[in-house]
Amino acid sequence: MLTIIALRPYIKMHFSQFDxxxxxxxxxxxxxxxxxxxxxxxxxxxxxxxxAMAYAPSVGNSRPxxxxxxxxQPIRKQVFSNFERANKQATRQYDTQQAEDYQRLKLEGILxxxxxxxxxxxxxxxxxxxxxxxxxxxxxxxxxxMAVQNLNLAARAYGLGVGMVTILExxxxxxxxxxPPAWRFSFYLxxxxxxxxxxxxxxxxxxxxxxxxxxxxxx
Ligand SMILES: Cc1cc2nc3c(=O)[nH]c(=O)nc-3n(C[C@H](O)[C@H](O)[C@H](O)COP(=O)(O)O)c2cc1C
Numbered sequence: 424m425l426t427i428i429a430l431r432p433y434i435k436m437h438f439s440q441f442d443x444x445x446x447x448x449x450x451x452x453x454x455x456x457x458x459x460x461x462x463x464x465x466x467x468x469x470x471x472x473x474x475a476m477a478y479a480p481s482v483g484n485s486r487p488x489x490x491x492x493x494x495x496q497p498i499r500k501q502v503f504s505n506f507e508r509a510n511k512q513a514t515r516q517y518d519t520q521q522a523e524d525y526q527r528l529k530l531e532g533i534l535x536x537x538x539x540x541x542x543x544x545x546x547x548x549x550x551x552x553x554x555x556x557x558x559x560x561x562x563x564x565x566x567x568x569m570a571v572q573n574l575n576l577a578a579r580a581y582g583l584g585v586g587m588v589t590i591l592e593x594x595x596x597x598x599x600x601x602x603p604p605a606w607r608f609s610f611y612l613x614x615x616x617x618x619x620x621x622x623x624x625x626x627x628x629x630x631x632x633x634x635x636x637x638x639x640x641x642x
Contacts, residue, residue, distance in 0.1 A: 449579050451622050456584025457532045459615035464538050468581050472614070475577030481566035483551025488567040489606055493539040501599055502541070502591065502611060503533040509590045528631060532586045536613030541596065542571060547605040567609045574612070584617035 469492075481487060493499060510530060514522050533539065544567040546560070556562040571587070578585045588611040596608035626632045 449576055452620070453575055453579040454584060454617070454621060454624065455586055456615075456617045457529045457586045457613070457625070458618040459532050459535045459537065459584065459613070460618055461535070461537070462616050464583065464615060468583065469538060471581065472574050472577055472583075475573040476570040479566070479570035479573040481551070481569065482556050482562035483554030485545075485548045485551030485554075485556075485563065485566065486570075487545040487548045487550075487563045488570045488609070489543040489545055489602070491541040491543075491600055493541050498599065499533060499539060502539075502596070503531075505591050505595050505599070506531050506533060506588060509592050513590055524631065528626070528629065530590055531588045531611075532613035532615070533588065533611070536586065536615045538614040540610075540612040540614065541600055541608070542567060542610040542612060543597070543600070543602055543606040544609045545603075545606050564607075564609060571610055571612065578614060582616065583614055586613040587611070588613065 473490075476488060476490070477486070479486075493502070514525055517525055544563050546563055548563070559565075575585045575587075591608070591611055593608040596611070597606065600608075602608075621628065624632075624634065627634050
């Protein structure tokens, strides 16, 4: 039996214009980072990143993200060799010129990021009792992505950079981390203090892919 508890009254202007502008500065200056300084990240900030993920929306309030804090060097090395194989394979889809351009890109920060997280999604969580995912099972993956984005934005607020790595063979990641059969690999996150700052994506600056307008369609 579900009971409705009393809610607090809604305050329309709870956040100031300054707060809102700060939020937009974080959106604008958040970058996918692949070049890190060696400086360590204090534990209290890592805790805040964990908390930011917990604030994310999730289908049915299922919170299906499962996160490993990867400090083991041998495991990091194995993730890096997975990346090297997957990246070599990815190069093969391009013609000669584009393959050369692709190989010049740095698409991970696994050897240098002081903090690394392997994020999986539980595709059969008991939490949420299946609410909202009967029609769209990948709502669970979407939920994990929202939690990762919360972490990204919180990291930027503290001046940290996050690099998402998906050029990894997922089955190998699931085997390496010995996860239960229902967990699927989602993201590998490299976190640390960035070497550079920019309000433009590196792939835009390097001419791999310019920013495009994403107009809303009217109907
Ligand atoms: C789901 C997802 C997966 C990504 N995987 C990679 C990756 O494997 N390697 C990489 O260098 N960047 C990866 N990126 C980062 C994008 O290339 C980057 O977000 C994009 O170029 C825009 O740059 P910005 O995040 O700095 O705005 C990924 C981004 C997303 C959203």
